[in-house]
Amino acid sequence: MLNQDENLFLIGQVTALSGVPIRTIRYYESLGLVQSIGRTEGGFRQFSSDVLTRLSFIKCAQSLGLSLQEIGEILEVYDGGKPACDQIHHKLKDKILDIDKQIEQLLTLREELRGLLSGWNSLSTKPQDTICPIIQNH
Template sequence: MLTIGTLGKKTGTKVQTIRYYEQIGLMPEPGRTEGGQRRYGDGELDRLSFIRHSRQLGFSLEAIRELLDLSDNPKRPCHEADVIARRQLDQVDQRIARLEALRKELKRMVHECSGGISSDCRVLEVLRDHSECLTNHDEIGA
């Protein structure tokens, strides 16, 4: 039987985050001691590991909810998990593409900064005038 702190350490999750997952129904309500403290078993450890690993791969909590559901019902078609993962892969691809455009732009900016006073600063100049951009980064780079 694990305390919430131990579970946190084993999965690399902050205590508050575990309680948060419970609150939004991603983690089940665990057993409690007489004094009211949470105690976890292996099932919960596995579930939290699944959640954290999925988060590290960039899945949203909503996507994880679906994936957990799939995992809980082994007869459902694998195809659904595949769709979610592919969607995620697409998003990652897009993000990388955008970030690379930004990187190029930033690098150019920084490279051209002469180090004088800010009225002559290339960095500020580029920010001021979008037309100086080599790339058209329409969407936000996050």
């Protein structure tokens, strides 16, 4: 039986408290992002209360665009007893550079599409060898 004094949670309780599905928790565990501290006699995973903090951090970090690999690297630093904020700072700066590149690529694509649309002529007949000559002749 689960002892309430130990503050251990079964995976279903972790799901209820965190909003993270059981399947996702198991996946995170397989990646080493969270760890169960043991199993009950019935084979159910048990987690300490710190799993809730980790799951909350993972969700927040993902919402900022960090990958699970990047999050794992951050948690590794944290688990090593060092503050992780410096590493997070560098990763977020890198993320901004990536976003700037994506914005530049999207602006270029938008101009290409506008160029295609500005010269659009309605085809009155179905072309023989192409699906859409405007796209295929691009």
